[in-house]
Amino acid sequence: MTTKTISAGAIASLETSDGGVFSQRMTTTVMMLLAGVVLLFAVGFAQGSGSFMHNAAHDTRHAVTFPCH
Template sequence: MSTSATLQTAATTGTSERTRAVAIAALLGLGLVFMTGFAPATALHNAAHDFRHTQNFPCH
């Protein structure tokens, strides 16, 4: 009896955590899309340029 109750609780916890993770990922993704959509082009270029330098990627 206790084994089935433990398995049911674990399954419910996993589903809850998965739903929370998906919601957080969606909010972060939407935030990135809106931030880049409203950011000035020079700010995006500078951010990409700095990222290329941190990854040792030759860009110029």
């Protein structure tokens, strides 16, 4: 996914027609991917202080098949 985003960004700079709309769309794409990764890390991997994050999201981690314990 990441590789595709980077190559898409490279092609974006070559586009001339609808350039504004296009780059806005690619910016949104990249921002969304990054936000998704950050959120996923918080829910799936972060332990938090005193395992707060782990314990709160415990049952979700087991249900969505994240490595948990």
